[in-house]
Amino acid sequence: MSEAIDLVPLAISIGLVVSLLFSEFFGIAAGGMVVPGYLALRLDKPLDVVLTLLAGFLTFAFVQGLSSFSVIYGRRRTAFMILSGYFIGMVMRWAMGGWVAQQVPGADVIGYIVPGLIAIWLARQGIVETFATATTAAVVVRLSLILLYAEGLQV
Numbered sequence: 001m002s003e004a005i006d007l008v009p010l011a012i013s014i015g016l017v018v019s020l021l022f023s024e025f026f027g028i029a030a031g032g033m034v035v036p037g038y039l040a041l042r043l044d045k046p047l048d049v050v051l052t053l054l055a056g057f058l059t060f061a062f063v064q065g066l067s068s069f070s071v072i073y074g075r076r077r078t079a080f081m082i083l084s085g086y087f088i089g090m091v092m093r094w095a096m097g098g099w100v101a102q103q104v105p106g107a108d109v110i111g112y113i114v115p116g117l118i119a120i121w122l123a124r125q126g127i128v129e130t131f132a133t134a135t136t137a138a139v140v141v142r143l144s145l146i147l148l149y150a151e152g153l154q155v
Helices: 007-026 035-041 046-067 074-096 099-103 114-125 127-152
Strands: none
Touching: 007 035, 007 127, 035 114, 035 127, 046 074, 046 114, 046 127, 074 114, 114 127
16 A cells, blocks of 8 residues: 655645756746646646636736836835735635635635746746746646656546
């Protein structure tokens, strides 16, 4: 009988390697170093991935709008993106307790800092580049997890 393995650390470590390789070979980031690992674990729930990407985009739009009339840059911008992503994710979770939960039970935003990390990279490298790289890296991580530990995943 095989011992159960916690896939989160494994997915994050593979995601770190994949993110680094994407950055070195292609010059584009996957929405934060840990984002592909977290997304990969939820690729079997595409609505969760879409909601997380939406939360990241809403965070990006909120901070961009706010920075048009206030000074937000550097560390302050990074911290504000993470905090805003956290709160936007919480609001989306609260809102999903209603109508969305009735339509699709179990739909959720992935992680607490993931939307903020995605928003940071949306601002740095662009929307299409970040979303495409994050989803591609997540697929690579998921495939790696399937090759390494298929029985622990719902495939």
